Structure formats: C-alpha cells, structure tokens
Amino acid sequence: MTLKQKRDAAPAIGFSPLYQQVKSVLLQRLVDGVWVPGSLLPSEIQLAAEIGVSQGTVRKALDELAAENLLVRRQGRGTFVAEHDERRILFQFFKLVPDHGERRFPESAVLNVTVAPADAEESAALAIEPAAGVIRIRRLRALDGRPLILETLSLPQKVFAGLDRAEIPNNLYSLFASRYGITIARARERLKAVALSADDAAALSVATGTPALRIDRIALALDGMPVERRLSLCLTEEAHYLSDLR
C-alpha cells in the first residue's frame, strides 16, 4: 500500500501532509543507519517511484531534511547524508571564535576519563535513570597553545559502551557517528557568566575568580534523544561566543 493510499484511507485520524510522512520515512532510515553519513541516496525519481508519490513531494521532504543539515544536496551529483566533518562542526556546533583572526578548531588534551553513577543533573539532562552509568571525560582545549576551554563531557554508558580513552579524538561527533551510529542533529546551550573556582582556574592557568563563560550543552541525536551533556568553562579575554539571531 502506498503512502498516499494510507492517508486517503483514514483521513480523519492524525492527518499529516504526504511530504511529512515521506520525511519521516527517510528520517527513520537515517536513524536506522540504512544510509550512513557520506553515502549517496537514491535519486529523487527513484525514491518517488519506490515510495509511490510524485517527485515534487519527495523533493519537498528532501529539501526540509537538507534545511535541517541532515542531508546535503549537490546539483549534478546527488543527495548525500551529511557528515560531521570539521567544517560543519566548526560552524554549526562551535560558537566560540577568536576576537581577531580566523574561526578555527582548538587542540584538545584529555585530562581524565572516569565512569561513575550519574548525578542528579546528569540523569536529568540525559534523560537516564538516577545513578545509571555515565562516562565522564575531562579535557582542556587550547588555541595557539593558550588554554581556552575546560570541558567536562557526560555520556550515557549504555549508549557509548566500551569507549576508550585512547580513542578519543578532537572531533568527538564523527566518532559517535562512525563507531556508534549516532548522529548529533542539534543541541541546546545555556550560557552563564561565572567566577572560576580555584581548581578550574588552576587548570586554565588563570587566577581564582577570573570570570568565565559557562556553557551547558545538551546534544540530541536524530531521534531527539539527548546523548551528550557538555559543560564548558571558557575564557573570553580574546574570544567570544557568536550568536546569530534571525
């Protein structure tokens, strides 16, 4: 039975436009890993024939997924599953930019990796049971050799089982995708200005009480589940957080 027939058969209950249903079907394939990052999707015409709708309807679904940065469309080549390459992360997920000079990635040094029961904040942020296991990664990130960000990541152990310290790369999201089949689709950040504690200040090589930007990020997978909590303390003497309102 085609999608259109399904809709027409029961128009009263939970009606939604065809292209939205097509979008859900395609999204589910991304979630299920039928199409992995970097791979080429079938052409619009093939998808339309397979799903049983017109090319225009498939196009509208694909366009929306592309607008959400989940797909990349290239004229003459085809439609691809978006990858978490450096450039994408840099512009979509990394908002701290130097006051002067180019936007670029900081180097990372892992300080320690521990596994522990989730505290109250973590279980709330990650929507996991109280005291469920979390992997905590603490790392220091620097630009031009100057410590800039002290970062504490909390990952649900259930999702990222077997994550080893040795394999933690600078770009974590591409590891999530390649090793665990998890695509980070979007994130929510809450920012505050705080005074650094003695320990945090020492790690960043500044004086206790130095003002820092505290970023509390929760990153969501394709299916909307929170899969990462990231607490960052950023020095903003020579950098700033860039937010475009439109």
Add this chain to the structure above:
Amino acid sequence: MTLKQKRDAAPAIGFSPLYQQVKSVLLQRLVDGVWVPGSLLPSEIQLAAEIGVSQGTVRKALDELAAENLLVRRQGRGTFVAEHDERRILFQFFKLVPDHGERRFPESAVLNVTVAPADAEESAALAIEPAAGVIRIRRLRALDGRPLILETLSLPQKVFAGLDRAEIPNNLYSLFASRYGITIARARERLKAVALSADDAAALSVATGTPALRIDRIALALDGMPVERRLSLCLTEEAHYLSDLR
C-alpha cells in the same frame, strides 16, 4: 517587460533564479514601506499576475521571506507583513530566560539619554563616519523587581532624528517600525564573561567584580544596514542565555 523576459533576454550576465528576483522585488517593497508591518499583501495569484510569473514562483519567494520571519502566512486569511510584537521579540531577539519559570519580558527604566559623537567602536559597529552623532540610551531592566540587565544602546542620530526620552518604550523595535519605518530583520550577538566595574555593579546593586554576561549586539535593518548597537551587562545568577544549535 516581465521579469522572465528580462532574464531570458540576458541570461549570461548575473543570472539568478526567477523566484530570487521576485523575492528582491517584494523585499524592496518592504524596505520602501509600500507594505507596512501588519498589512495584508495581495494574494499569490494577484502578485503572480502583476509580476508576470506563475503562482508557484511567487509562492517560493513568499515562503522564503516567511522563513526569514519577514512575512507571516496564514491559511485562509492571507500573507501579512510581520510585526515586532512582544511575542516575536521575546523569542527571536531576547535570549535571556529565567532558570526557573516562564520566559518573559523585563521591565525597563531609562537612566539617561545623551547625544554625542560616536566613539571608535560605535562608528565601526554602526558603519557611520567617525564622530558622527549617536544617541545613547542607558537603561536598567529588571525581572520581578530584581535588576538584571544594564543596557547601553547606541543609535545613529541620522536615522533616529528627534527621538525623545519621553517616548522610549520597553519594546523599542516596534517604535523603530512605527515611527521611523525601520524593521529590524536580524542581529548578531557577541558574548563574553566579564567582571563588573564599580559603577556598573552599583547600578545593578551587586558587588564590584561580580561576573556578568556581556552581550554586544548589532541589529540590522531589512536592507542589511546596522541601525542599533546594544551593549548589555547581564546577571546570570538566576537566568541564562539560551542558544539553539541546529
């Protein structure tokens, strides 16, 4: 001569899709005040006939303008020019939200209004000549009676001639639109964590050196010209800046 004929006549030089040209035409009418905020646009069919393209092409242009929050489309009613009502500002341009409780507007108290030659920062931010006149508005904004934001606005005097202290409302952007015909289309914010100076701390009723979130906003009009610079110092003990990454 219709748009399509124009394009076909000279396809080599500066080709752009028809719907983009239509979009430019419509945008120009917004800039020129042909259609003011809140007013009803002609129907898609009327616009298509007038401009000389198909309804689908007009639709694509209208959809993009709606996606940029410049128009509001309502099924069964028509397409309207977006207004800077409280709700829109609250969600599009006001990112500081209480940690607990509902997102809401702070009350404002104007501390002083002065006119002075622009300093280097202002002339750069507003793209005006060095020492051109700017209106500076300093105000204190509070939630539930607690001072939260100390704000300094810089407006080019040329654009906002005759702005009087008595007429400064809490919602400035609707005044910009109604009195000066200027629509704020988008803004760029740069955030830093700073320690409050003695003066600023006193204005906010906190101790000198208290960490605060410093937001440097440049707001752009429909035509892309910067028309407002806003420097905010925000206390983030019980509130945070919310940023959605997607």
Add this chain to the structure above:
DNA sequence: GAGTGGTCTAGACCACGAA
C-alpha cells in the same frame, strides 16, 4: 460560498558534474 494559502501532481527545461 468565496477566497486564501497548503498540498500534490506531471511535465518541461536548465545548470552542473562526471564519465
């Protein structure tokens, strides 16, 4: 019921990239 925007279709042609 008339008019609006929203969806869906079918088909034509264009611009682009790669073989």
Add this chain to the structure above:
DNA sequence: TCGTGGTCTAGACCACTCA
C-alpha cells in the same frame, strides 16, 4: 552525453477563515 538536482509552469484539490 548522461544523470543529477534546480527552476518554472499549469492545474487540481484540500483545509482554513470569514462573511
């Protein structure tokens, strides 16, 4: 030269609003 996505058109029908 071929296949891809991008644009444009024309027309049908649907859902919503309001008189």
